[in-house]
Amino acid sequence: MKYPKEVRTYCPNCNSHQPFKARLASKGRARSMAIGNRKHERSLLGHGGKVAGEKTVKKQGKRQKVMLECQTCKKKQERVVGGRTKKKLEVKA
Ligand SMILES: [Zn+2]
Known part of the structure; x- marks a missing residue:
């Protein structure tokens, strides 16, 4: 997927349409207390070694x-482009 380098869209801070610069959003930090991580850690407790498991989720x-x-105001906002997709996003002119 391609996304333009500059877009003109609504800014909640300026309360009007403003030119925006676009770049790829960096990935957030993994949450150590997420349910999947907690389940996995629990399964590693005690004897029995590593658990690879079969993936049930596609x-x-x-x-x-x-x-x-x-x-104008240099504030940033994140925007999701499309829904779930396997295509990588490119920011192009
Ligand atoms: Zn603004």
């Missing part, structure tokens, strides 16, 4: 995000 695509920076 792989879903990920939501591709862009970070938009307002050129």
Whole structure:
């Protein structure tokens, strides 16, 4: 998927449409207290070694995000482009 480098869209801070610069949003930090991590850690307790397990869930695509920076107030906001997809997002001119 392609996304333009500059877009003109609504800025909640300026309360009007403003030019925005777009770049790929960086990935957030993994949560150590997420349910999946807690389950996995519990399964590793005691004897029995590593648990690989069979995957019951089919792989879903990920939501591709862009970070938009307002050129007037310099505030940033994240935007999801499309839904779940296996395609990578590219920011192009
Ligand atoms: Zn703004």
